[in-house]
Every structure is written in structure tokens, then in C-alpha cells.
Amino acid sequence: MAVLDIEGYVTKLMQAESRPLDNYAKKTAALQQKNSALNQVSAAVGAFQGALTSLNQSNTFQGLSATPSNKDVFSGSATTGAVPGKYKVNVTQLAQSQSLKTSGMASTTSTIGSGAPTNLTFQFGTVSGGTFGATGNALGLASAAGGIANGSLSLNGVAISTGPTTRSARALAEAINAQSGKTGVVATAGSTETAADLFAGFGQVSVDTGSSYALSVGGVQLANLNTGSAPLTGAALDTSLASAGTRNALAAANITVSGSAADGTLQFTAADGNTIDVTETVTGTVRGGIKHADNAVNAGATTTATAGVTLRSNDGNQILVAGNNPAAAGFTAGSVGAHMGSDFSLNGALNSKTITLAAGDQTLQGIRDAINKGDMGVTATIVSDGSNKPYHLVLTSNKTGEATSMKVSVAGEDGAAADPALAALLGYDPAGTQGMTQTAGAQSTLLNMNGIEIKSDSTTVKDAIQGVTLEINGLGSSTMTVSKDTAAISTAVNEFVKAYNALNTTMSGLTKYNAETKKGGVLQGDASVRSIQTQMRRQISEVMEGTGGKLTSLSQIGIAFQQDGSLKLDSTKLSKAITENAADFGGLFAAMGSTTDGLVKFDKSTAATKAGTYGVNITSLATQGTLASSAALGASTTIAPNTVWRVTLNQTEPATESKTQEVKLPAGTYNKDDLAALLRSAINGNATFAGAGDTVESKIGDDGLLTLSSSKYGAASNIALTSMSGSSIDSIFGSSTPSKGADVVGTIGGVAATGNGQSLTAAAGSNATGIQVSITGGVLGDRGTVTFSQGFAFQLNNLATSFVGKDSLIKSKTDGLNTSIKTIADQAARFETRLDSMEKRYRAQFVALDATLSSMQSTSDYLTQQLASLAANR
Template identity: 50%
Template sequence: MAITPTLSSIGIGAGASGLDVNAIIDKLMTAEAAPLGTFDKKTASYQAKLSAMGTLSGAVSTFQNSLSALSNTNNFRAVSATPADPLVLSASAGAKAVAGNYNINVTQLAQSQTLMSGGMANKLSTIGLGSKTTISFQLGSLTGGTFGLNGTALGATTAQTGISNGSLILNGTAIPTDASTKSARALADAINAKSSTTGVTATAQPTSSSATMFAGFGSVETGADGTYSLSVGGVEIVTQGNGVAANGGITAASLDTTLEGPNAVSNALAAANITVTGKAADGTLKFTRADGSNLNIEEVVTGSVKGGIGHASNAVNDGSNVTLTSTINLASSNASPITIAGSNPAAAGLTAGSGGAYMNTNFTQDGTQATGTVVIDATNNTLQGIRDAINNAGLGVTASIVSDGTDKPFHLVLSSSKTGANSSMKISLSGSDGLPPDSALNDLLSYDASGTQNLKQNSAAQNTNFSVNGIAITSASNSVDTAIEGVTLGIAKVGSTSLSVQKDTSTVKTSINAFVKAYNDLNTAMAKMTAYDPETKKGGVLLGDSTAQSIQSQLRKQLGAPITGLNSSLSTLSQVGISFQKDGSLTLDSSKLDKAISANFTDIAGLFSALGKATDSNVAFTSSTAATKPGSYELTITTMASQGSITSAAVLPATTTIGSDTTWSITLNDTEPSAAKNTAQVVIPAGTYTPAQMASIIQSSVNGVKAFSDNGATVSASIDGTGKLVLASSRYGSVSNIAISSGTGTAPTDLFGAAAPVKGADVAGTLGGQPVIGSGQTLTGAAGSPADGLKIEVTGGTTGSRGTVSFSQGYAYQLNNLATSFLGTDGMITNRSKGLNETIKSIATQRDKFSDKLNDIETRYRAQYSRLDVTLSRLTSTQSYLTQQLAAIAANR
């Protein structure tokens, strides 16, 4: 019987021949795959180094961060400013502050001016007829005069019975008056006694007889029973007994002779503070009491009398008694409205209510403050439209509408955007095409402290007033940085406080300690990564790494080298107590640091930071770069920076009139090719101006144009020594230029004539005999020169030799640059990390290729051993068949 062999699946388990193909192939592939372990070991090694580079990068970055405070020169001159009463003021100190103690007394805070219009029933109601009206704003200062109210002459009842108590209240405070308050002088004294609480002072005006009182003074004739006497202010001037014919006694001429003095009468009048002007003979005789006391003029007559005051020589005189009174003027100490109340303010010559105005005051525009104009016509002639037009124009004035709840509640309120006495407003209106402004708008908004004041002032523009150690100081702002050098004061309220300014050495100490700690942390981290342990016979992951070795070497070399270019006694770290230890770390001797700070506090700055100094006060060090080399450089200026300008061809006349609708097209700091943003239409307000006023109005008008201010472009206008008008760009250099062309109204040629603009020039010169790059007032050392990147600003002086500019690079500055060279895009650590990453990628690629090769080998092995298995299986079958046949043959024998 034939036997059919059974074969197993090739490659799975044992073969048909009984051969274990999988086991054989597994063993063979294990041997073939042995190199994969080498790839994995290499990858792990490089990944460990990459991780170490990350750790090293972090340590270097932390160290670099510790250098920032030491790189800032201001920290080495830092001082603290501490007020005893922080409610009165706050204070901060800068690098230039000097230690000391100061007593500060604040008497007034800066504020802006606020003006308010009369009330309207509806904020959307039209105002006027809608004719085109230009509203021009100016900001400036007020001089002379007072802000207050003028009273009327006290009445006859007051002169007789006085002013009863409670009759007058000023700003909420009752003024104590009684039956003795009969004159303007007595009333003024009563008001001034309360001025500390009311903020109001009173001035009694002189009491005078009228200029015509003695017109027609007739010669005095007394009958047989008649007598006559004339007294002024209680001083008997002349007397006449009975029986004197006309022209035989008192006449206008004899009265004048008596009053001329010197005599007992003239002396008595002077003692009574009564002055005499004019002549009775020509009817101009006038008596005046300067202090505002009442002035009594009395004729005492007995019997038959003719002539005298107001009587012809033949007219009967029955006698007369006149008490003359005066008025008071009220002045507000802070120029705010005065509120008058009480049971009978009329007795004091005053009217109940609130108000005030400037009297005998002059306005001078501040041309440095940008202002401008707005146009009101039929499209916006409402209270709301005016408000929006002003706010949209950016004039240095803000507008709002408030409601007071009355039948005409809506008021337009205007406020100057800045505080300070030089921010008072002047508002003028002009019409178009030669026509006057809309009368309703003019009545609502026209305001001039020296003239018509149709707006009501609620608060005056005023400065901060205070004293420092008894020295009076004024400032336009409540933030003051000019009173004490290097100290900024934030004035908060009226009051007194002391201020202590002390050196802030703690910042320097903290920064130096942080620097030492950060370096030691970096040193420790690097030591672990690069060290070899002889006991374990293992090395750090970066042992022998050239990058780590180079970083260690460069850092230690930098810290060990002295600083050059310094003009001070300090040049090494050891002089401030910092030194190396055997393990490469730094140690800080605090006592030595304290001594260095005490003796050379300002010099420590140069030891750590980049420091530049110029011997010329008009030259200032600005900045440097890593390429700037320490040293002292001779500075020579060949061209001073200048501004683009235009100067009038002729001297301006005493007055110049600008017509209505005047606009000029002004191009400022234009580029090549020209840019539209550099040209704008400028409105010059209509009016008649002196040369100084003309310069101010042009400067403020140009600087008030938003298109220019958005570009940071401004101008200055002035009258030079010859009387010519100069308009100049505030910028310096070749980019500084200005041009003016006609628009409408008064042409610019009416002021400047045929004058041609002049472009500005950049500063030029050399540093250390090497070329520089000039831009405006700034000079920068050219690339490749020792002063490469050294930037200075030349703000004044002349051409020629300008002394030296010295520059040094302190430890913190140099180490910061060094750290950047380690960590930057092309830095050592960055490049090393990139290299490690590339190596890891390369090993991964090699491993993948080898893995692919192993797959091919395994496939080949399987094919070979599968064929071997089949062959063995067949041989086994043949063997079995032969064995059976041979056995059968043997059996048959």
C-alpha cells in the first residue's frame, strides 16, 4: 500500500521534513541584527548630548538674564525718593538725583481752564442763521488785572445806618457786618477778614466828589445875621462871619488859594487822606479819599447867606450836607466764579448770583501749543454740532455738553487739554468772504480775557505753586521733574511734607549677588556635564566636548581680563570683591563690595556696563554695538546739523492783517519721491497781529494740523534779530525741509515775499580720524572703524575740534555679547545642537537602511530554507519508499 507524505506550511513551525525553519531563521537574524544595537547606542549618546546642550543653553540664558540689571548704567546711580506724607506728593528718583533732604510746601495745584456757555433749551436747536463762521482757538497766558466783580456805589441808607449782619454771603461764608459798616473801606475790611475761607478779596475804590460839583461856585455874601462855613471830611476849609459883601470874603479864587497850601487846612486834609485836584475857579475842583472811606462835604449856614456850592453870588444858600460813598471790587484768588448771596447784598452794592470776569487783563499767545480752527455752518450750527466739530479737530481744547436741570439746561463746556497758566483760551470768530461772523455764534462763544467775555469761566488755567527748602517754584503740570535734579514729583494736594532722597545701593548689591549666583550655577552645571569621575570611571555627557570647553574658556578669560577705556580707579572684578575659587566658581567679599560702593559708587557702572562719555557738554553718548571697540576718540565736527527753514525777505511791519478764509498749503519734511502725507492745508486765523503774535499764530496753527502731528512733524516760528519772520522745521538734517504755497485769502508771499526755502543739513565730522555716518544731529561710527556703531548726539556748539568721546565695555556688557554669541541663531550652542540633531537624523537614516537590508536577508533565508525543507521532505519520502520496497523484496526471498 502506497503512503502519501503530508507536508507542513512553509515558514510556519517545523517543515515537512521536520526542520524548524523559524527557529533557524530567528537565530540567523539575531546574529544579522547585532549592529542595530550599535545604532541605538549612538543615538542614545547623541540624544544625551543634545539634552545636555539644552541644559547648557538654559544655564547660559539664565546667566545672561542676570546681566541685564548690571548692564543698565542707571542702576549704578539709582537713588530712592521717599516723601513723609505720600498724600501730598509722590516721588521717584532717576540716575541724576543727588542724595539730600527737602522740605516741600504746596500752595496750589495746576489745573486747566474751563469755560461754559449760556444755557439752551435744546442741544439740537440751530444757533444763528447758518452762515459760514470760523472759530479760532489760541492758548496762552494772562497778565495783569484781576478776575472778579465790580460793585456799585453804596446807597445813602448804607451810609447812614450801615449794613446789617447776614446781608452778605460770599462763596457760602457770611461776612460780618453791622451798623459801623457804612463805607466801602469798612465793607472791604470785613470781606478781607474772611478771605482765607471765601477765596475772595475786596478793594475799596477811591471816594470822590463829582468833577462838576463845584462848577459855578458863587462868591459868598453873608447878611448882618449870616455866617458860612465849608468842611470836607470833617476838616473845616473856610469860614465867613456876618456882614460880608459878595467878593469881599470867600470866592472861588480864595478857596483855591486856601486849598493850595501849604497851611493848616492842606495839612489837615492830607492827614485825613483827602487829596485835592482841579480848581473851583474853573469848576473842576474835586476832593478824593483814596482809601474808600465815606467823604462828607458840608456847608453850614446861619442867617442870610448867598453864593457857595452850586449857587450864584446872588442866590440864597440854605446850606448843604452830602455824604459821598464809593464801590468795592471783588477779586477771586483762584479766578473762579464768585457766588454772592445773603439777605440784602444790594446794601453792599452787589447783586445775588454767581459770576466774574477778567478786568484790565492782557492775553499773550503761547506759540508752542498747537491750536487751530473749526468751521461752523448750516450743517453743524447746534450745540452738539459745535461740540463734535471741536473734539474732532484736535485743537488742544475739549468740548462737552452738561445739563443743569433748569428750563435752559444745556451748556457747552470747553476745557484746555493741558494744565498750566499758559493754557488759557482765547476764542475769536470770523466770517467768510469778507462778511462778519454769525452774530448768534459770536454772542455764544467769543471769549477774550482782555476784551469781550461771552463765556463764563468756571476754573482758571493755573500752575502748580510750591516751594522746596524755601525756594519758590512754579510748574504748568502737577508732575514736576525740574524742581529737584533727577527727581520727579507728583503733586497731589495742597500741604507740606519732607522728602528724603538717598542712594539706592541695594539695587547694585542685589544685581551683583544675582550675577555671582547665576555664574556659579552655570559653572556647576558645566562642571557636571564635563567632569570625569575616577571612582566610577565615568565621564560627564559633555566630557571632551569642544563647544563646552570653548564656552568655559571664553567666560573665564572674559572675567579675568581688566576693563580698558575707563577713566576711573576700577578696572577688575577683584576690586569690588569678586574673585575666582579653585573650582572655577566666583566668590563675593561683601565687605570689600561695600567699601567700593562707598568710595566709587558711580565708577562701578563702567566696570559692568557699556559707558560713553564726552568732554563737550553739547555732545552726548547715545548707544553702542558689539562691534564698538573701547577707547578714546577725538571728535571733529565739519558741519553742524541744521533745520529746513524759510525766512521772510523783508522785515515784518508793525502789524499784519490776515484776511478771512486764509489757508496755506504747507509741505513739511517731504521725501523723494514726494509723499502726499507730508502736505496739508493750514488755516491761518483772521486778525491783525504784531510780528510776535504773527509768529505765534503761524506756529500754533501749523502744529495743530493732525496730518503733521500724526507724523511727528512740527515747526517753530520766530522773529529774528533783524525783525524778519523765520519758519523752521523742528527736525534736523537732510530730511528737514519746508515749503509754502498759496491757498485762499491772504497769500504767504504777503509775509515772506520772494524768499526761498533752505533745506536742512546732517551733522558731519570724524571720530578718531575715521569716517562717521551723520543723520540729523546724530553721528554713528562707520562699519569697519574702531568706533563702529558708536552713536553720539551733537546738539550745539560750532565746527572744529570738539574734544573726545571715550567708550568702555564693562563685564556685564561684554558677557552679554558673549552669551549672545553662544545662544544666537549662529551661536556655538545653537550650531552644536543643530549638528547633534543632524547626526541623530543621519544615524536614524542609516538604521532604517540597515533594517530594510535585514528584511531582504530574512526573505532570502526563508526562501533558501523553505527549499531545503521541501528537498529534505522528498528525500525522506524516497527513503521511506525504498525502505518499504527493500523490506518487501527481502520478505519474498
């Protein structure tokens, strides 16, 4: 058994030895508390920076709102450049995308045509002229005589009111147009013409005694013969028609005359679509006349000429014709609508693309999938109408606007003829054969603003009112009021004051001395926090030079320090400052740049840029890489089948492989403008170019020359073309060689600046360091000035960054504290290691001592026993 309480002795000894660890813990806790306090300061500074964000943005100070009187028509938002005022807006049409459908198919998986590879080319453009709708047949004699019974015709579900007086194309058109607001359909009466051969063989008219003959056209009497009248010959009829009285009477009836009766070419025309009745009224015995020889007896008759009407869809949608007898109005029941007499011009801004339908793709499903995978700018779907051939391929343009109408060309590979079945199904040319049916027409948003007609490709209308964006919601009229909106400025200033006071409260609470508890704050006497407080207060109290306005200090807008170091905002003074000097708030708070030349745009600055006004002088404007034809183009140019060009665009040094691409041009004959649009859309449709932001522009100059240019400016702008197959480059551009672009050259603040495309950046080391402007045109030489100001929010944000950012004051301090904490932790760890060794040593010593004492105890016990035994034996 142990003689000593080893655990008790070791525990007490180690408690005494480990007391220095408490000092390490106290030091660590103190440092961690201070570190946490500094992190609180850092967070408060970060929150203060957040409150500066809106004050450091120029759009906060635009001070304008756009409020519509009827939000069902549009909503609005105002940006920089808007001018206060009221604007009357009437929206008459909403933008929509074009949609086409194929004829019905019995299956979605059956092969269409022979299965030979087929190219589909999608081009986009504008349909102009002509009409989208349908032309009906001329009215029948029954309708011309008794009118069109009510209920006979309805359009798009709206009944057209007709009756006994609806005897002409004109009357029918008027009845249809009376419902245009409901149907979206406008009718135009065709021109009524009598038959070209009506007066061929006009026999000399003679009357027997007691007989009479009268000839009238549209109710206007042209001849009247009685007993004793001279015979009426064709020449005599022409003489009658030539008289002023007859001509005036016919004109009053809207009837014009062409040809002559003498040679049998006489015709009567009613351009307004009125029915023309040519009537011969006979009593007794009459010989000759219309379709009668000289001696042939004429019993009299009426010949009626009628016209039909043409329907035009206002929105390019199909027109649903119905009613209990639409044939009476010249139509067949069902959906009607196609482009008639229209032209199509290419839109070079939209990319044209070609895909190949390979074996297996030539089904409705295959065509749909190939189009959708090909990124054609078109979405393809299949719909079923429930008929015996229910499946239709529906193509919808992904963009809206009148310049987004589709033209779909179908061709075989390498210039071969298209498969007839696929061509008939998919071919669509608004100016030619339309194999598909347009179910919705491409159209733009149309509106009238204060008497000015405005057009937009989408329902978002920008800068119709300068600086205002309209989001069109529906048709109708509304008033847009653009007025000062000071709420954003007031809110931002209030948030600034609130955030600063929160920061001040945080710093004061951590540094003040509490007289009651007689304890100082964790950071009392901390030099870094004192420095932050001092620099912040100094910056806020400064008078700012070069703001570009009347406001130069925060006290002018009602911000002032109180005795406790917090800020107080005088709302009345702020409101007055905003009302009187709203435009000056931007310069007071934000980093602002402005130029005096409209074609010199301020782009950006840096933290190193110094406030000031700097002159801008341009020696050379930036140019684009271009290729211009050597001669004016002819009226039309034919692109041969399988025309492929290798296009090199914005090539770099060393060369980049992706900067050269093969581009296929759709075959066809193009006018000059369409050819320019074709080249632009075909090149810009290349996915590799588009992905890299490499695009081209094209135009036909007043001299008839075609110019193709890179959309980029500067030394990196270049373009080159090489013929691969089909039509050669020379056939269009002649012997011209391309020219490379050049960067803008000039000075800012009298010091040579660096040009990069149209951007000019001030020289490093100059006062204007970091200023970048864009020179988008204009003359060479003096281009005015660029002014840069650094407002309070900008400077306070930079100052705050120096407190909490990388290599900042607080970061340096917390890094030092963390290092100290780590050092103490290392010291404590080493001390704990020594304690472990010491405990082991104590334990070993006490164990050895215990063993010795145990041995001694055993000896003592033995001796005691022996002595006791000796004593007993005496």
C-alpha cells in the same frame, strides 16, 4: 486548517530582525539627553544675561534717591545729574486745564442759528494782565451810613464777616480778604471819587450874624466861617486846599485833590476805597455853598461818595456770590467771573485748528461731536443743570498750564460774517467778547524752592532740582532730601553673583564625574561647555582698562572666585567700594560714553566700538531749512479771511506727496509775536505733518525779522510756502527765498565722520566705530573728546551672546545634535521599512509552506485511507 504556527514563527523571527532598532533608540536618547543638557546651559546663560541688564544700564549707578518729608505735597525721583542736598519746597498752586461753558439751551438737538456752514477756530495762549472776576456796584448810602449787616454776603460758601464798621469799599475788601484762604477770592477796593460836577456852581458862602458854616471832606476841615468872616469863594477854597496843612491832613486821610473849586472841577479821590463824606455844617442863616447860588440859603448837608470792590478768583473758577443781602455789598446772587482788561498772546507750541460746522452740526450735540472728532485739543461734553434751559456745552482743554487758555473764533465760510446766534453762543476771546463763561482757569503749578519761584505747565516738575522729577500732589510745604542711594547698585551686584553661581552650578553638574556612581555627567568632556567656563572665568578675572575711574577689577568690590569655580561676594568690601567710589561703578560694569563739551552729547555705541578716548573736531554745524522775512515786520499784521497757504516741509527726493499740505490761517490782526505763534501753531496743527513728525519753529529776531524754520536739522530739512488764497506770502516774507539745511561736518578720532542732521557717527573701520554724538551748538574746531568704556557687564553680555545667540557656540552644537537625531530617525525609519518588507516576505513564505504542508498532509491522509481500504479487502 493551518499546519504551521505562522504568527508565532513570524513574531519570533521579527523580534530577532528588529534588535538593531534598540541601538537606534539608545543613540537617539543619548543625543536627546545631551541636547537637553545643552539647552539647560543655554537657559542658564540667558538667565545670567538677564542679571546683567541692570548692571549694563547707566541709570543703575546714579546712586541717588529723592525723599520728601511730606508725600501729600509731592513725591520725587532722582536721575543722572542730581546733586545730594536738602531743598525746601512750598507749593502754592496746582496746574489745571481751562473749562468753558455756554449759556443754557432748552434742547440738545435744535438747530442754532440759520444753519449756514460755520467755521470754529481754536487757538491757545496766555491770558495776561487784568483780572478774572467781577466788579461790584458802588456801596449804597445805607451801607455807607450804617455798614453792611453781618450775613449779607458769602463767597464760595464762606460767610464774610461784616458789620456796622463795614462802611466803605476798603473795609469790605479787608473783610473779604480775611477769608481768602478759604474762598480763593481776593478783593480790591475801587477808587472813591466825588462827583465831577459836585462843585459846579459853587456859590460864594456868606454867614449872617450869629451864624456859622464849616466845610469838611473825609473829616478834614477845609473852611470855617463865623460872624465877621470874609465870604468863602471858590478861589478862597482853592487857596485853603493849597495850604500845606490842609494837603497833609487830606493825605493822612488818603484823599487826593484834583481840579479847582473856582472853575467847578474840584474832585476828591480816595484810592484806597474809603468812603468820602463831603459835609457842610450850618448854624443860623448861611447862603451859597455846594449847589447853591450866592444868595441861596444853605441849610447844610452831607454828600457821600462810595466805591465798589472787584473780586478776583485765584484759580480762574467762577465765584459763587450768596448771602441774605449781597446787594448791600454791591453784588447780585449767583456765579460771577469773566476776564476784565486782560490781554491774550498766542502759544505757538500748541496747534491751532479750524473745523467747519456743516448742515446738521449746528446743534449742541452736533457741535460737541464735531469738536471731539476734529481733534482740537479740546474735549466737549454736554451737562444739564436741571433748569428750564438746562443744557450747556462744556469745553475743556486737554492740556494744563497757564499758556493753554482757549480763544474760540466763529466765522462764516470764505470770510463771510459769523452767524450771530453761533457767535454769541461759542465766541470766546479773553481779551474781548466772552460769549462763554470760564468755569475753571488755565493755570500752572507754582512752587518756591529755596527762595526761587518756579513754574510748571503740569503737576510733573522736571529739573527744578537738577536731575530730580517732582510729582506734585497737593498744596503745602515739604523738604526734599536728595541723597546717595546705593541699594540699586548692591542689589544688581548681588544678582550678578547669584546668576553666575547658578550658571556655574548648572555647567558643573552636567560635566562632573560622580565617583560614587562611577558615572560622568551628560556633558562630561564636552568642549563647548569647557570653553564657556574658561572664557567666563577669564573675562571676570580681567583688569578692565579705560573705565574712567579708580575701579578696574571685580576683586576691588569684593567679588572673587572660590575653589569650586563659584563666585563669593564680600558684602563689607562692596559696601565700602560703593561708599567711596559709587560714581565709578558705571564705568566698571556698563558701556559708558561721556564728553568734555556740554554741547556734545554721547548718543550710542555698537558692539564693534573699542574703548578709548577720541577727539571731536567740527568743521560745520548742522543748520535748519529756513525762510526769513526780507524786512522787519510792522507793529501789526492782518491776515485776510480765507487765507490758505501750501506748505512744503522736509520734502524728499524723489518727492513725497504728503510733504506738501494746505494750511488755513485764522483771519485777524496780530502783533509780531502772535503772528509768529500763529504760523507755528497753524502748520504744526496739520495732522499729516504731525503724524510724520514734521514741525516748524518760528521767532521774531532782535532785528524784527520773522523766521520760519523746519524743526529738523540737516540736508533733509527744508521749507517752502506758496500762496493759495487770502493774504499772500509776500505780504509777510517779502521777496525772501528759503534756504535748505545742512548736516554737521566733522571728525571723531581724527577720521572723517558721517553727519546726519546734528548727529555725527564715527567712520566704520576706525577704533571709534559705532560712536554717535549730537552736536547741538557751540563753536567750530576742537570740541574736546568723547570717551567710551566697556565694563564687565557689557563685555560679559556680548560674550554670553556669542554662546547662545544666532551662530553661537551652543546653537551650533545643538544644531549638530538635532541633525544627528534626525539622521538616526531617518535610518530607523528606513530600517523599519525594510522590516515591514521582511515581515511580509516571511509571512508569504510561511503561508506558501503551510499550503504545501497542508497539501502533503491531504495526500498522506488519502494514501493512508487507500492503504487501509486495500488491507480491509484482502
